[in-house]
Amino acid sequence: MPTKNHNQPDYIALIEEGRARIDWVEQFSPVMNSLVANTIADGSLRGKRIAVVVHLEAKTAYLASVLADAGAEVVVAGSNPRTTNGSVVAALRDRGVTVVSEANGDMTSWETELLAAADFEPEYIIDDGAELTLRMAIHRPQLYAKLLGVSEETTTGTARLCALYAAGKLPFPALTANDARCKHLFDNRYGTGQTTLQAVLRLTNRQIGGVRLVVIGYGYVGRGICEYAAAMGARVGVVEVDPVRALEAHADGHDVATALELLADADIVITATGGMRAVAQPEFAVLRDNTVLANAGHHDLEIDVCLLSQIADSSATTKANVATYVIGDRRLHLLSGGALVNIAGGSGHPVEIMDLTFSVQGLGAHYLINQELEIGVHVLPKAVDDSIASAKLASLGIHLDEARAEQSDDISSWINKIPG
């Protein structure tokens, strides 16, 4: 545990660094600053215990601060031990928010942190990958039964909550922030797309023009990566099991084929399936010398890192976040240990993107608290989703037309002509 003596110059400097990081986020978060802050200031959050379990860096810290400003009792934990920032933790604690996570943790300390967040007895969770929700269900069943609602960040977590509901083991209403259009249309596609390429290029110092880049999975994350990479000059190949998505990738101008066909001449491989073991035994077998492997999906095991370390003859860390595995005469370079490369190996999503995503989460928590919802997994109402986009547009000085009555389809006149 780092020292928490506030009189120590090092610790004060750490707090100030964290505060400066959070201030930078505030400067580029017009929707959080206006719409969200105003909406949740109605008193309904006062005294509510909310756990925020998202990658713990400056943008998450700003969400926690805005919730705390509205009177909520907030406990914050990281959603991945590799992504917690020490200065941000210090700044949050200094302003009186409970933080149960420390920087530089491992999987063991992370499990302990999540249970500490559970023992805070949250009524609501803003979760990432349903990580805290699942642990409360298994390890703290009595507290799990008392949960009043969960708002979930990711595609993976949404699928997990739906599975819990289908199994009859979800005793509360959940909101899937991920299914709000202001989240997945921007966060998954543009946010992950831009920052994944940033992290891969920065960690490898490679040139993107002419590179053979293969993306596994053509959901919103895969699409964003492919769109930007192609525009920057990469030759993009897509591996996808869903025929409609595969056809979409083809029409978008990318090469579509099986993993084994595409991986044999790949320079860079990025996984974006949201599942596990997209790159495992058969895929490792065909990769050529010097291929870079990176993951943009929730699971640290989209690239089967355990298997990789078993089958490798040797491995070495070349520089921070780059490990080279030698298999025979081939060297495979794994970025950020297979964790989300844009967060573990970079600075996470762009601030403007997280302004939208956390607005969905902030207003989602407000909605969960103020509405009587049935048990199940719900989508944030369209009106709330729309209000976020409108606030962002207003901050940009962009105004929209309103549709005139004469512009709508004339189906009603047809219906009136139908006899009977």
Next chain:
Amino acid sequence: MHASSTKDMDLGKRRIAEAKRLMPVMTERLDKLAESSTLKDLHIGSALFLDPKSAYFLLKLKDAGARITALASVPSVDKQIVLALSDAGILVLHDTRGLYTPGVSVDASDLLAAEPDVVLDEGGLIRSSLKSNSSVWGIVEHLSTGLQDLTTGKSSSAPNIYVVDLSNSRLMQMFDNYLGVGQSSVMAFLDITNLQLGGRSVLVYGFGDTGRGVAKISKALGAKVTVTDSNPIQQLCASFAGYRLASMGVDPEGMEIVFITCDASESLPSDWFEALPDSASICVVGDSGRALSLDQLENNYPSKTVRDKVRQYTMPNGHRVHVIGAGLPIHKVAGEGNPIEIMDMTFSLQAAALKILVESRQTKSLGSKRSDSITIPAEIEECIAKRMLDSRG
């Protein structure tokens, strides 16, 4: 040596070894130079930006028989690399105090004091300090800014110097400047600021090779790009490439991110900065010499550092303007400079240039005027391009 230093040195060596594996063209060229003993006992002074790639280049020059003294100029203090190079017998002159310490303790005169025969220069850094009694008889310059000074006669104190000019090289223009600096500058801006480019208004100030590169990558990432340049041909290029045009010197109203790719220190008055929107960012791209006058900003506006490598200036109207990387070339401030594949070509050119220098001196084929510089012959460029193609399969 401390245990931590040993660890840093090992990491430095590993990073250099990684760069080596991705630079086959330069490796082959230097292996040939080693066989021919062309560089034997040549004392080379390097002002190159130090990273794993240039470190590997310097080590290969040493293997080819040269003696190396390297200047770690301000933005390039990379402890791991410095330790690895020193361990390999290369003298590195460096300021250990880091990037933003005012009053740099090493400069061109320190390198010249080591009395090198030839200099690998960056932007005329070394050449502009040459005295007539200098030991230096040859210079490789790969930036046009360095040569602008040369043609304005600043080198008159040292007339008998052979200069190889890489800035006219097509490989430099199309790859190093356009692809390399273009990509690495935009990505460095995003890494430093954690902002998004999609939907943002970007102003590219100057539409030379680096300007074209920055405009292309910004547009690829969704930015709305406006270009300004004083030359009508460049303006026309930008227009046909699908960018909006703005006249030079016109207020940058609404421009959220500005990439300055040319010497703009004289042409940007205070009014210009004050017309930027709130939270705008300014970055310098490439080694454009006096791209931006920081003194002008520091003297006129209240300022503070708000984030690592980000300094904020508050305009009289309350608008916050951020200068990224203290006005230094942004791709060298964050990350490891240009991409490896690009530098494989650039250092292959440098190696060719060194060979030309030595051979020119042997045959005394100095240009007729003192400002004449030697250009890399097209066949050497094509040879490098061909080897590059081979290495890419």
